[in-house]
Amino acid sequence: MKKFIPLLFAGLSFGALAIGAHAGEGALDAKHISYSFEGPFGKFDKAQLQRGYKVFKEVCSNCHSMKLVSFRNLSDKGGPGFTEDQVKALAATFTVHDGPNDKGDMFDRKGRASDAFPWNFPNDEAAKAANGGALPPDLSLITKAREGWHGTFNQLINGIGGPQYVYSLVSGFQDEPADLAKEKPEGKYYNPYFVNGPWISMPPPLSDGLVTFDDGSPNKVDDLARDVSAFLAWTAEPKMEERKKTGFEVMIYLAVLAGLLYFLKKQVWRDVH
Amino acid sequence: MSGPSKYQPTSAVGKWFHERLPIVAFAKDHALDFPTPKNLNYWYTFGGILAVMLVVQIVTGIVLVMHYTPQTDLAFTSVEHIMRDVNYGWMLRYLHMNGASMFFIAVYIHMFRGMYYGSYKAPREVLWMIGVIIYLIMMATAFMGYVLPWGQMSFWGAKVITNLFSAIPFVGDSVTTWLWGGYSVDNPTLNRFFSLHYLLPFVLAGVVILHIWALHVVGNNNPAGVDVKGPGDTVPFHPYYTIKDGFVIVVFFMFYALFVFYGPNYLGDAVNYVPANPLSTPSHIKPEWYYLPFYAILRSIPDKLFGVIAMFSSILILFFLPWLDTSRVRSGRYRPIFKLEFWIFAVVCVALGFIGSKPPEPVYVFWSRILTFYYFAHFIIILPVLGLMETPKPAPNSISDDVLGKSSLMPAE
Amino acid sequence: MVATGAVAAVGGAFVVWPLISQMNPDASVLAMASIEVDLAPIAEGQAIILKWRGNPLIVRHRSKADIDTAKAVKPTDLLDGVARNANVKEGEAATDDNRIVDGKSQYLVMLGVCTHLGCVPEGNKGDFGVVTPNGTTGGWLCPCHGSQYDTAGRVRKGPAPENLPVPPYKYVSDTKILVG
Numbered sequence: 001m002k003k004f005i006p007l008l009f010a011g012l013s014f015g016a017l018a019i020g021a022h023a024g025e026g027a028l029d030a031k032h033i034s035y036s037f038e039g040p041f042g043k044f045d046k047a048q049l050q051r052g053y054k055v056f057k058e059v060c061s062n063c064h065s066m067k068l069v070s071f072r073n074l075s076d077k078g079g080p081g082f083t084e085d086q087v088k089a090l091a092a093t094f095t096v097h098d099g100p101n102d103k104g105d106m107f108d109r110k111g112r113a114s115d116a117f118p119w120n121f122p123n124d125e126a127a128k129a130a131n132g133g134a135l136p137p138d139l140s141l142i143t144k145a146r147e148g149w150h151g152t153f154n155q156l157i158n159g160i161g162g163p164q165y166v167y168s169l170v171s172g173f174q175d176e177p178a179d180l181a182k183e184k185p186e187g188k189y190y191n192p193y194f195v196n197g198p199w200i201s202m203p204p205p206l207s208d209g210l211v212t213f214d215d216g217s218p219n220k221v222d223d224l225a226r227d228v229s230a231f232l233a234w235t236a237e238p239k240m241e242e243r244k245k246t247g248f249e250v251m252i253y254l255a256v257l258a259g260l261l262y263f264l265k266k267q268v269w270r271d272v273h
Numbered sequence: 274m275s276g277p278s279k280y281q282p283t284s285a286v287g288k289w290f291h292e293r294l295p296i297v298a299f300a301k302d303h304a305l306d307f308p309t310p311k312n313l314n315y316w317y318t319f320g321g322i323l324a325v326m327l328v329v330q331i332v333t334g335i336v337l338v339m340h341y342t343p344q345t346d347l348a349f350t351s352v353e354h355i356m357r358d359v360n361y362g363w364m365l366r367y368l369h370m371n372g373a374s375m376f377f378i379a380v381y382i383h384m385f386r387g388m389y390y391g392s393y394k395a396p397r398e399v400l401w402m403i404g405v406i407i408y409l410i411m412m413a414t415a416f417m418g419y420v421l422p423w424g425q426m427s428f429w430g431a432k433v434i435t436n437l438f439s440a441i442p443f444v445g446d447s448v449t450t451w452l453w454g455g456y457s458v459d460n461p462t463l464n465r466f467f468s469l470h471y472l473l474p475f476v477l478a479g480v481v482i483l484h485i486w487a488l489h490v491v492g493n494n495n496p497a498g499v500d501v502k503g504p505g506d507t508v509p510f511h512p513y514y515t516i517k518d519g520f521v522i523v524v525f526f527m528f529y530a531l532f533v534f535y536g537p538n539y540l541g542d543a544v545n546y547v548p549a550n551p552l553s554t555p556s557h558i559k560p561e562w563y564y565l566p567f568y569a570i571l572r573s574i575p576d577k578l579f580g581v582i583a584m585f586s587s588i589l590i591l592f593f594l595p596w597l598d599t600s601r602v603r604s605g606r607y608r609p610i611f612k613l614e615f616w617i618f619a620v621v622c623v624a625l626g627f628i629g630s631k632p633p634e635p636v637y638v639f640w641s642r643i644l645t646f647y648y649f650a651h652f653i654i655i656l657p658v659l660g661l662m663e664t665p666k667p668a669p670n671s672i673s674d675d676v677l678g679k680s681s682l683m684p685a686e
Numbered sequence: 687m688v689a690t691g692a693v694a695a696v697g698g699a700f701v702v703w704p705l706i707s708q709m710n711p712d713a714s715v716l717a718m719a720s721i722e723v724d725l726a727p728i729a730e731g732q733a734i735i736l737k738w739r740g741n742p743l744i745v746r747h748r749s750k751a752d753i754d755t756a757k758a759v760k761p762t763d764l765l766d767g768v769a770r771n772a773n774v775k776e777g778e779a780a781t782d783d784n785r786i787v788d789g790k791s792q793y794l795v796m797l798g799v800c801t802h803l804g805c806v807p808e809g810n811k812g813d814f815g816v817v818t819p820n821g822t823t824g825g826w827l828c829p830c831h832g833s834q835y836d837t838a839g840r841v842r843k844g845p846a847p848e849n850l851p852v853p854p855y856k857y858v859s860d861t862k863i864l865v866g
Contacts, residue, residue, distance in 0.1 A: 040535055068353050137547075141353070144538060145546035152630075156536075160543060183820055196556070236546075239356070239363040246364065247534025254527045261520035268516050272311050272508055272676075429805065433830060436803040451706075455715045457740035457799075465709065552735055552742045552798075554805040556829050572831055575844040577802055633832040 028192045030148030030164035031172075035230055038159065040248070043241055044234055047217075049080035052231025055211050055224050060139060063131060063202075066117040068140035069235050075113075078241035079234055087113050094118050132187050134201035142166060143229065144236040146195060163233040168193040171225035173204035278302050303489055308507035309514055310495035312676050316390075317493070319383040321518035322525050326376045327481065331474050333369040334418075341421065343467035345460045348423035349548045367537040373415050374540045375529045377563035380408060388594075389615055391603035392494040398595040400487040405591045407484060410477045412564070412588075417470040419561060423463065424545030429558050431458045431466070437571075440581040457551060497675035498604025499668055506672035557632055565629030566622050570648065572633055573641035583645065590652050597652050599660030607666045611659055618651045720866025722858065725793055731823055733809050735798060738853065738865055742798035742806050745863075748837065751816040752824040753791045756782040756838035764849075765841050771852040780849055785838045788857055795855055795863065796839045798826075802846040805830035814842045826850070 036045040053074065056066070071091040074082045082090065091111035096118055099106035111118065121127035128135045137145075148161020148168070155161070169191060176190035180198070184190070188199040206221045213219060234240070280298035282288040291298060340359050342351040355362035384404070387393055393401035420431045435452050439445040454461030492501060501507055508514075532540060540562060544555045560568050570587050574580040590597075605612050625644045631637045669675040718739050725745065728734055733746035746752075761767050761779040768777055769784035778784045786794060798806045807826035814836035815825025824837035833846035840849040855865040 068350065068357065073357070141546045145543055147543045155539060159536075160538060162543065243363060243367075243534055243537070247530060250530050250534065251527060254523055254530060258520060258523040258527065261516065261523055265516045265520050268512050272513070429830075433803040433805065439804075451710050453711075454709055455711050455740055457804075459715075459740050461709075461712070461715070551740060552737060552806065554808075554829055556808075558805065558830050572845075577845050577847045580845060633830075 027195050027197050028168075028172075029150075030161050030168040030193060032158065032161075033164055033167055033226065035163060035226075035233065037230070037233060037240060040244060042244065044078065044080075045230065046079075046081035047215075048227050048230045049234050050082065051213055051217055052227040052229070052234075053080055054213065055206075055228040056139070056231055058211050059205050059224075060228065061117070062120060063127070063136040065119040065121075065127075065136075065138045066140050066235065067119070067138050068116075069238075070114060070116045071111065072113040073238060076238060079238060080231070084113070091115060132201055136202070139232055139235065141236045143233045162236065163229045165193065165195075166232055167225045167229040169200075170204075170206055170228065171221050279306055303485075305509065305511040307489060307510040308492070308501070308504070309510050310493050310501060310506060310672050311508045311513070312495050312497060312672050313493065313514070314496050315521060316382065316386040317495075318518050318521040319379050319386065321514075322379045322522055323376070323383060324481065325522050326372060326379060327474065327478060330369065330372050330376060331478070333365050333372065334471070334474065336365055337369055338471065343421065343464050345423060345463055345549070348421060348463060352422045364533070367533045371529065371532045371537060371540060373418065374532070374561070374563065375525070376411065377415070379525070380411060381563075384408070385619060387494075389605045390494055390496055391498055391598070391600070391605060393595045394598065394603050395595070396491045397487075397494060400484065400491060401595055402592055403480060403484045403487055405588075407477060407480050408591075409588065410473055410480060414470060414473040414477065415561070415563070417466040417473070420463065420466045421470065422545060423549045425547045425549055425555050426542045426545040426558065428458060428549035428551065429554055430560055431462060433558065434560075435462070437581050437584070440578045442578070459551075494603065495672060495675075496604060496606060497669050497672060498602065498607070499671060499675070502671045559630055562626065562630070565627075566625035566648075567629075569625040569629035569641045570645045572629070573638065573645040587645075587648060590649070594652065594656075598656045600656075600663065600665070601660070602665040602668060604668065607668045608659075608663055609666060610663050614651070614655060614659065618647075621647050621651070718866075720864055723795075723863050723865060724861065725863065726861040730792070735806075738797075743853065743865065744794075744796055744798040744809070744839075744850075746794045746809070746824075748792050748794055748824065749816070751818075752837040753782065755816050755824065756785075756836060756840075759836065759840075765844065766848045768849070769852075770849040772854040773852065773856070780838075780840055782838045785840070785849075785852060787852075787855060787863075790857070793863075794837075794839060795865065796850040796852045798850070800828040800830065800833055800846055801841065801848040801850065802828065802831055802833050802844075807833070807835060807850070812843075 075084050075087045091113050094111035095108050096111045096115050143162035146162050146165040148164035172193040173191050191200045192198050194200040206224045208220045278298045280301045282291045340355045355366050420427045439449045567584050571580045571584040574583050621644050628637050628641045728747040730747050731749050736743045761781050769780045773787050774784050805828050807828045810823050812825045812827035812834040815822040826835040834843040836842050855863045858864050
């Protein structure tokens with residue numbers, strides 16, 4: 001078994017090369033906040049996802065799309081844990097453009113659970129035109145498409161930091177430092193966490209008390225940012241709980257099988273000199 | 274495999290069949306009875322791991338194709354459809370995606386093992402060269418597979434790599450247009466990459482059979498690097514190596530499962546979760562980790578054509594390795610200077626990979642040049658000269674002596 | 687024997703050719719329409735990126751400083767001394783005037799495809815633009831391998847071997863061009 005250790009090291013050192021630190025154009029590392037879904041046994045906090053959904057719906061969805069998520073997903077196992085009736089009611093509050101009907105006309109109807117999350121804009125160009133030429137990115141995968149920090153070992157230990165990036169971005173708007181003030185482009189905002197920053201077209205989206213929760217949960221900017229980033233972590237990786245659970249079972253099984261094979265191997269090789 | 278087969282059909286039907294197609298005898302001779310040196314260490318199990326990984330990739334790949342759509346408007350969402358809606362789709366996709374990385378980890382260990390123990394030396398030159406062909410096919414297959422999800426890194430990776438061919442004098446531009454089927458990477462490119470990504474693994478399987486055939490003609494090398502002298506030096510492949518390989522494969526699967534279930538995107542690039550946009554290059558583009566050393570070599574040279582030549586040469590030079598190493602001793606274990614130099618070379622390769630992941634800033638360009646020079650010097654200068662100058666330590670007389678820890682200086686008991 | 691072999695080889699070549707040729711751009715790709723670009727909305731110092739034949743097309747309204755900087759360079763000092771402009775005679779020198787059409791120096795039209803390995807160079811970056819108190823304007827830097835282009839889109843720092851190509855285009859009115 002001793003001989004096997006160098007193998008693991010060799011494997012790790014190759015694997016470690018996967019993501020070298022990259023300059024990140026001078027953007028700040030995201031704040032290292034922790035979530036309930038981190039670690040090998042981490043699970044989403046259902047109440048937090050429901051609050052996050054509310055923040056997304058009332059704030060983010062005014063500009064951003066969520067094309068890969070359907071209403072029905074909101075009642076999926078390992079998600080925010082809405083009931084199917086809640087999802088139906090929730091979908092019905094949206095209007096969906098559908099058609100053509102048997103006369104060949106397009107029509108509007110109430111949303112159904114099977115509908116994908118509708119967007120306020122008919123296409124990317126319309127969204128750009130309404131947002132000063134900048135396209136608000138689709139948020140379905142945003143926490144997997146962004147890195148909170150860089151470096152091979154940093155990411156091995158702390159994860160890739162996508163949810164932390166979103167948290168830091170939406171809660172991290174600041175007044176620009178005096179020496180940068182004259183560079184400030186028209187209609188842009190200063191945000192040191194922005195990956196292509198520091199100038200961002202999105203205005204600060206959150207403010208204290210902007211969204212209120214029925215159960216009176218805290219709703220300062222920091223709370224809203226945590227909730228919405230947790231919700232977006234779920235939309236990017238809706239099967240995370242199932243993945244970690246399956247992984248644990250697979251690891252136990254493989255460990256037992258490896259143990260059995262190891263002793264069988266010792267036995268078979270006993271007489272070879 | 275020497276000598277007549279030990280297989281004797283016992284039943285009348287078995288005998289009848291054996292006289293018409295001796296496939297059972299063939300399988301028994303090559304999969305069960307094949308005489309294998311008894312001193313192989315754990316580094317020699319990676320061949321078996323690679324065979325298993327090829328099967329894993331083919332099986333997961335075929336089922337993924339049942340749900341994937343190779344069309345520029347739909348490719349990205351069809352992959353997300355697999356991740357979100359298909360039963361166990363997330364697992365199959367993560368297995369396939371991380372399986373590629375595991376495949377390369379195993380192949381690099383397998384190659385460095387061959388280099389350390391001199392497994393490319395006579396009479397195993399053809400075996401080694403077939404291995405290099407396998408490695409080239411693997412790289413092409415992995416590259417085309419990476420394009421299929423049609424994310425930002427898929428698109429720009431495809432564009433940069435296919436543009437390498439535009440460096441060819443005179444016909445370069447026509448060749449890239451031909452590869453693309455248009456004036457840029459677009460739907461025709463995605464379609465043909467999909468077609469070839471499906472085809473090449475089966476070509477790979479065929480070449481693997483040639484690799485094993487060549488292995489069974491000359492027999493395994495071993496850590497002592499001495500030839501098999503008699504039946505006392507070998508054990509039958511089954512059960513000795515089937516069980517030993519089986520154990521290591523399961524341990525390797527645990528390593529694989531760690532990535533699939535607990536860090537499925539660690540080895541990938543976050544930017545590839547952004548759909549492809551032909552009008553905007555990501556600020557920092559780099560290939561998957563297994564290409565990084567070659568990418569660093571490409572970037573170390575400021576001239577387009579010579580950069581491309583250097584990059585391809587760095588792989589093709591492996592074909593000549595059997596003749597560049599002039600040493601008469603096979604195993605690095607008995608070559609004190611080579612042993613040290615081997616590890617320096619390994620570190621150089623890893624360091625090149627590290628630099629390949631960095632932006633092209635002056636300090637990295639400087640180091641990439643020094644390391645690139647060393648990479649080629651290892652093959653063209655160090656190995657030929659070292660083989661002539663080095664005084665090797667005595668190797669054991671036989672494999673049995675090696676297992677008993679005897680060197681040839683010890684008096685025989 | 688030789689004759690039969692030769693005939694068989696010719697037949698083989700005729701069979702192989704369609705299999706190779708099918709990979710070349712097909713009729714629908716070749717028929718891709720040319721595009722008309724209205725230059726009026728582009729303010730001085732601004733650039734727009736459009737899609738033309740699947741590639742990004744950069745149209746930049748250059749300032750006087752951009753043009754003067756470009757004109758100050760002798761073509762003999764360039765890495766690539768050839769104009770690479772589909773609208774001038776092949777092999778003409780890469781003077782600033784040879785990089786544009788009809789003497790309209792204020793509009794630079796070229797493909798945003800780095801001649802190294804095809805990335806899209808980023809505008810207003812690199813060491814060959816015009817330095818102003820608000821940062822660099824004009825000039826392009828390729829994010830992939832660090833090639834740099836000046837205010838006329840000419841390569842000034844490798845590994846890119848050639849100037850950014852100027853596609854065939856013509857003025858259909860004073861502020862409108864037809865590309866392709």
